[in-house]
Amino acid sequence: MDQQVYLKKLEKRNIKPTAMRLLILKTMMQLDRAVSLLDLENELVTVDKSTIFRTITLFLGHHLIHGVDDGTGSLKYAVCSNECNCSVDEQHTHFYCQSCHRTFCLKSIRVPVVQLPDGFAIQSINYVIKGLCSECSAHNLIKPV
Ligand SMILES: [Zn+2]
Ligand SMILES: [Zn+2]
Numbered sequence: 323m324d325q326q327v328y329l330k331k332l333e334k335r336n337i338k339p340t341a342m343r344l345l346i347l348k349t350m351m352q353l354d355r356a357v358s359l360l361d362l363e364n365e366l367v368t369v370d371k372s373t374i375f376r377t378i379t380l381f382l383g384h385h386l387i388h389g390v391d392d393g394t395g396s397l398k399y400a401v402c403s404n405e406c407n408c409s410v411d412e413q414h415t416h417f418y419c420q421s422c423h424r425t426f427c428l429k430s431i432r433v434p435v436v437q438l439p440d441g442f443a444i445q446s447i448n449y450v451i452k453g454l455c456s457e458c459s460a461h462n463l464i465k466p467v
């Protein structure tokens with residue numbers, strides 16, 4: 323993808339573009355799934371861990387990325403679409419593949435918003451579906467039983 327795309331994304335979220343921020347954003351977008359800090363550290367072996375952590379914290383604060391708790395114990399992160407403000411009614415479903423252990427954003431599938439009892443106020447929804455991703459279920463089909 324063109325460098326301009328990443329520059330624009332940072333600009334839109336009022337984040338000053340630096341070479342490091344561009345690199346981390348680019349890596350996250352190219353992986354095309356939700357990644358943990360450890361995943362990023364493994365992708366970016368030359369980058370200092372604390373730099374990755376600080377950059378992710380900054381990205382989160384500016385709604386450039388969102389956190390995903392997929393139940394594996396390590397929080398994952400994925401890049402938000404341009405219009406996203408990370409409000410409850412904008413949240414989408416996440417999918418955790420129990421075979422390849424990857425977590426995906428299903429951006430076109432909104433989370434179901436339920437009616438809460440009086441006095442309860444919603445702040446976020448964590449909606450994770452677990453199963454087999456399309457690649458893994460295709461593998462399963464061709465595997466002899
Ligand atoms: Zn968002
Ligand atoms: Zn899979």
Ligand SMILES: [Zn+2]
Nearest residue numbers: 400414427428
């Ligand atoms: Zn997501």
